Amino acid sequence: EAGVAQSPRYKIIEKRQSVAFWCNPISGHATLYWYQQILGQGPKLLIQFQNNGVVDDSQLPKDRFSAERLKGVDSTLKIQPAKLEDSAVYLCASSLDLHIGGYTFGSGTRLTVV
Amino acid sequence: GENVEQHPSTLSVQEGDSAVIKCTYSDSASNYFPWYKQELGKGPQLIIDIRSNVGEKKDQRIAVTLNKTAKHFSLHITETQPEDSAVYFCAASKKWTDKLIFGTGTRLQVFP
Numbered sequence: 001e002a003g004v005a006q007s008p009r010y011k012i013i014e015k016r017q018s019v020a021f022w023c024n025p026i027s028g029h030a031t032l033y034w035y036q037q038i039l040g041q042g043p044k045l046l047i048q049f050q051n052n053g054v055v056d057d058s059q060l061p062k063d064r065f066s067a068e069r070l071k072g073v074d075s076t077l078k079i080q081p082a083k084l085e086d087s088a089v090y091l092c093a094s095s096l097d098l099h100i101g102g103y104t105f106g107s108g109t110r111l112t113v114v
Numbered sequence: 115g116e117n118v119e120q121h122p123s124t125l126s127v128q129e130g131d132s133a134v135i136k137c138t139y140s141d142s143a144s145n146y147f148p149w150y151k152q153e154l155g156k157g158p159q160l161i162i163d164i165r166s167n168v169g170e171k172k173d174q175r176i177a178v179t180l181n182k183t184a185k186h187f188s189l190h191i192t193e194t195q196p197e198d199s200a201v202y203f204c205a206a207s208k209k210w211t212d213k214l215i216f217g218t219g220t221r222l223q224v225f226p
Contacts, residue, residue, distance in 0.1 A: 041218060042118075042218055055212075
């Protein structure tokens with residue numbers, strides 16, 4: 001089966017600019033996650049979707065970050081305006097359903113804010 | 115709050131030796147413990163997982179043990195090979211949620 005697709009692979013922007021990341025999960029996977037991985041650290045959950053509804057967004061900085069999953073398939077994560085501390089790898093993951101575990105990660109988008 | 119500690123941060127072994135990575139979790143409600151391998155420029159890849167109703171699980175050269183009383187779990191890799199070189203992350207999630215809390219990672223280097 002095809003894996004989790006993410007684009008772009010790399011993005012460099014200036015602070016205060018906006019940026020968007022795209023994710024296409026594994027076909028049939030109902031649950032989709034966005035994680036932020038700062039260099040040298042483990043990934044941290046930003047937001048979790050079940051189909052097109054939000055399950056957990058408690059750690060999403062809502063003043064600058066937004067995410068949507070229209071039609072319960074693809075998802076986009078947006079940052080506006082970006083700060084230097086947003087430099088990180090943004091990982092998308094998907095799983096078949098809730099409470100099954102073992103989700104599959106994409107290769108991520110490396111964001112550098114200068 | 116929820117926390118997962120992971121040790122060591124770096125580990126160097128000779129090819130053929132064993133490697134052990136240890137993690138401790140803080141929330142006694144945690145019941146699912148996966149291990150991920152992350153190679154440079156790639157996303158984390160699930161290599162093995164264990165649930166709280168099981169004490170040990172093995173898959174070829176990889177095994178995971180769980181001690182619920184002490185709230186720690188370990189990854190054991192036997193007969194290490196150079197292709198095992200990567201960053202390994204442990205993680206934990208609580209019952210009825212899917213939010214994974216990750217450890218800080220262990221960089222494993224296997225020298226031929």
